[in-house]
Amino acid sequence: xxxxxxxxxxxxxxxxxxxxxxxxxxxxxxxxxxxxxxxxxxxxxxxxxxxxxxxxxxxxxxxxxxxxxxxxxxxxxxxxxxxxxxxxxxxxxxxxxxxxxxxxxxxxxxxxxxxxxxxxxxxxxxxxxxxxxxxxxxxxxxxxxxxxxxxxxxxxxxxxxxxxxxxxxxxxxxxxxxxxxxxxxxxxxxxxxxxxxxxxxxxxxxxxxxxxxxxxxxxxxxxxxxxxxxxxxxxxxxxxxxxxxxxxxxxxxxxxxxxxxxxxxxxxxxxxxx
Ligand SMILES: C[S@@+](CC[C@H](N)C(=O)[O-])C[C@H]1O[C@@H](n2cnc3c(N)ncnc32)[C@H](O)[C@@H]1O
Numbered sequence: 001x002x003x004x005x006x007x008x009x010x011x012x013x014x015x016x017x018x019x020x021x022x023x024x025x026x027x028x029x030x031x032x033x034x035x036x037x038x039x040x041x042x043x044x045x046x047x048x049x050x051x052x053x054x055x056x057x058x059x060x061x062x063x064x065x066x067x068x069x070x071x072x073x074x075x076x077x078x079x080x081x082x083x084x085x086x087x088x089x090x091x092x093x094x095x096x097x098x099x100x101x102x103x104x105x106x107x108x109x110x111x112x113x114x115x116x117x118x119x120x121x122x123x124x125x126x127x128x129x130x131x132x133x134x135x136x137x138x139x140x141x142x143x144x145x146x147x148x149x150x151x152x153x154x155x156x157x158x159x160x161x162x163x164x165x166x167x168x169x170x171x172x173x174x175x176x177x178x179x180x181x182x183x184x185x186x187x188x189x190x191x192x193x194x195x196x197x198x199x200x201x202x203x204x205x206x207x208x209x210x211x212x213x214x215x216x217x218x219x220x221x222x223x224x225x226x227x228x229x230x231x232x233x234x235x236x237x238x239x240x241x242x243x244x245x246x247x248x249x250x251x252x253x254x255x256x257x258x259x260x261x262x263x264x265x266x267x268x269x270x271x272x273x274x
Pocket of ligand 1: 022026048049050051052053054055071072073074077096097098099113114115116119120121
């Protein structure tokens with residue numbers, strides 16, 4: 001990919017998230033999650049913190065009838081989701097909070113929540129809400145990243161961020177990785193009454209054309225875009241190149257074969273019954 005081809009700040013952060021991070025990262029986790037919870041005919045499926053819809057759009061390709069709903073707090077993410085889902089089975093897009101689900105009790109067969117739980121200000125409340133809306137016999141599937149040290153590119157990136165932009169620059173990225181211990185997720189789910197809780201720590205190999213792409217997409221296609229917002233395009237580009245060079249020096253060279261970045265990413269994937 002030529003340098004200029006993807007450096008498109010004219011698009012919104014959610015558009016860039018959908019264009020670069022969904023194909024490289026979240027669609028891979030979405031496929032894993034859906035493989036663990038096969039959908040049955042005519043089920044109601046709710047994807048909480050759906051973002052641009054990676055999980056529920058894939059669910060739509062596997063569903064056999066039923067109702068498909070994506071819910072997110074962020075209307076800009078939902079707008080991109082809606083545009084991306086113009087073909088295929090209909091999906092309802094709902095702006096709302098995981099802490100106060102706008103659905104009646106026992107009305108949903110399957111709840112998904114991919115890479116969302118770590119951002120909720122009251123996680124037990126969000127899990128109680130998931131349980132409330134599930135029908136008896138319903139299933140929940142959720143995932144969160146593990147400790148940041150277990151995803152080498154992310155760990156190298158946060159160290160480079162702090163080095164170049166100041167000690168607290170990596171706070172947002174580190175917040176994605178607040179669950180080092182799978183047992184904590186198991187306890188959270190069990191404490192709100194879920195049954196048959198199973199939490200697996202799963203590894204996926206993630207690939208980007210280069211470390212520069214990885215660093216750039218993190219900094220243009222996520223809320224971390226705010227870190228560089230006050231800089232001119234030239235300053236921004238210089239900072240991204242400097243951080244990419246720094247991050248590349250911090251990871252095992254075997255993960256940068258011919259310049260292409262390929263690294264393991266570990267997430268905790270939880271499956272439970274309502
Ligand atoms: C990292 S994105 C994950 C999006 C999507 N699940 C995926 O895998 O691509 C996290 C999402 O959580 C949403 N979110 C954060 N807090 C939320 C809340 N309290 N209720 C609903 N959504 C929330 C954000 O708006 C964002 O779209």
